[in-house]
Amino acid sequence: MEFDAIVVGAGQAGPALAFRLAASGRRVAMIERGPAGGTCVNTGCTPTKTLVASARVAHLARRAADFGVTLPGEVGIDWPKVRARMEAVVARSRDGLTKSLGSTEGITFIRGHARFTAPHEMEVNGERHAAPWIFLDVGAHAVAPPVPGLETVPWLDNARLLQIEAVPRHLAILGGSYIGLEFAQVFRRFGAEVTIIETSPRLIAREDPEISEAIHDMLAAEGIVSHLGARVAAVARDGEGVLLRLEGGPEIRASHLLVAAGRRPNTDDLGLEAAGIARDARGAILVDDALRTDVPGVWALGECNGRGAFTHTTWNDYEIVAANLLDGEQRRVTDRLPCYALFTDPPLGRVGMTEAEARQAGHRLLVGRRPMTRVNRAVEKGETTGLMKAVVDADSHRILGAAILGTDGDEAVHGMLDLMQAGVPYTTLQRTVHIHPTVSELIPTMLGELQPG
Template sequence: MADYDYDLFVLGAGSGGVRAARVAAVAGAKVAVAEEHRVGGTCVIRGCVPKKFMVYASEYSKHFDTARGYGWEIGDTRFDWPTFLMAKDKEIARLSGIYVRNLQNAGAELFHGKAVLKDRHTVGIEGERTVTAKKILIATGGRPWMPKELEGVEHAITSNEAFHLAELPKRIVIAGGGYIALEFAGIFKGLGVDTTVVHRGPNVLRGFDDDIRAHIAEEMEQAGIRILLGCQHTKLEKTATGIVNHFDTGHSCESDVVMFATGREPYTEGLGLEAAGVELAANGAVKVDEFSRSNVDNIWAVGDVTDRINLTPVAIREGESFARTEFHGTPMTFDHEMVASAVFTQPQIGSVGLSEADARHRYGKVDIYLSKFRPMKETFYGGQQRALIKLVVECGTERILGCHVVAPDAGEIIQMAAIALKMGVTKPQWDSTCAVHPTLAEELVTMREKYAPPALGQVA
């Protein structure tokens, strides 16, 4: 039997790779991890965590208005971007350090440099050395996609650069209609930036429930964000006063910053996966089975690099399942059904289960329970933000197939709903729960009338 330098070598020190490495090392395996950027991966360094800090910062503009409506006397307010960046970067550094310490405490060795496979058992580490490993885990995540063929695209940024802008722009155009585009639109608008979203599709948030998509677009526009649908860039032109955005509709507008949030792609390019014989999908994702094993029997992959469900908690669960299976002798897989998600738009979106369209396609007839309303916090001072709550229920069994919420703190609400849906809760069981009053979330368990969409020509 061949001797190897390591029992497990992990490419990527993001959430999935770090969890797998720690769990394997605790079992007594000799583990190494290579990271070419900062330890923590997309989520901690340039994703979920710093984005949430930015959301928090941007929400204060509305909080100040709300406070005035509740009788508080508030004078002039001013946001200082450099102060925020300094505090944000300090916290990200602290969190990255925790990831490093957790790896070291578990006994894993950390290499700072890009790792490239030479063959199925051999890894070359940039600036370090070449090592061998019995098992290899690819956990390199994803990266923003840019339309390289677009004229002037070099003048645009992605979400990566949005976290480190030298100064806050006065005007921004964001290309894309997914959750990253909409979250940053809310962030920049809340920080006082004139914000425009440009999306080539007929509506934002493809893949989400259609009522959710329409509702969040309305709420964002009501908040002052321009959303241009059926529209995409044809050229970016740098001028003395900014960047001119040219669109295929024949229109144009000028902004200080152009951000592309038009999707992400698995990061597999240049990792030597071809040399190891690893099979990739058309978009570059590593093809894996339910145990996250690739077509090469000693190489696995977890997280965004597999393009299954691109969420940090999913990557963590996939990484732990792999390590438990391979190093603890307890075979386990992660169930990708009923995974909840939150979109930190303003208001937030929480979603778990099937959209109405997907439920009808899979199960045929379904019942819909839907409520749109202004929360009591808004009605008190004349605020216009509206909440939406929707349940999708299978006819006959009355099992709840989907729960969708658009409201402040929807991300917090949907976490508890996800537990019930994962357990197969039915509408009668759901309704037997006593409401917590007065709360926005009580609407979840007080909807009794099935929703009938308005007749053509009527307003909902």
């Protein structure tokens, strides 16, 4: 069939773009081989943050006495109910999107695996489809590191972990980065013994050392064991569980093994060679600042282009492409600031450069820090873990980066993000009156106490 546009992948960018193109009067083919909603809705943000919420309730219930609240009996976990709640939240998003894609005028929703047969032609279920515009939003998947014996054990990725029938007795996690740490805390709070194995000398090693250390200490306080600078020499079955042998270290016997050691774009089976579309060594489709591939009329959005691994960056990819094609704008990927969060409890909100990155880039620095023990709202909530930090260019007074690890840190950091996007000096925020008592009100105070870094 002939269309005005083909969109491959019903993740975060694809459907929004399909709806926008259809609203402009174009005939659009929306192709998806799996559940609508992509990773975020089905195996990423939506289910995991639902689990984080359940785990937080359990954690606070166990701390009830700290707040003068008494509860009858021991706090327990009903995993089938926890999982059912998670699946209901996922289904609400997925099913609503599926219905919209199937009922929107101008969109033909095609289920199946799409492969290029030519630069502007694709085959799905043995049928040929062509369009002058093709948009790829095919996402990525978890990959396993080259660990001897890993192929012999039933290891889990983030998707399969969500489908387990019971809370693990002992969950071992390969990878001490964002996905691994969120699952570590969740399942520890659900009652599992949890062990993290990380090859770097620090957890989430891209962060500044004090942030990594604070997160390590936070997880350790909950009983999570981390082996840092450790490598797995071999993995083997151990009855119904898994045995991990560390190089020069102990043996770890676990009931379940989660591999959270990286992801690879879903581009190996798209037939990109037939279209002449180039990829890098990791499999990411090469794009320019407007997300165009090297084939005119073909764009790549989301995780598959290597320009961002988050739902919010994928959505921004949609906004950039739609604005440039349909609104006559000239938006670029490089206009956006890097920002993300680690959704442990408390969370980490991050924007811009770390102190190490800013120093390496040659900036003369002013640095501000404030522990959450000196934030009244955190003290009142009984959640004083963490700190806030800002890195400022000493010459321009522009904020280069910020991190807030602490209660509501994932929300409070947006004030810094907005100021950075506006390109105004830190004094604008320093002199702004914030509401008391909040976490955000201490950001101007911290900025007023900047020291040469």
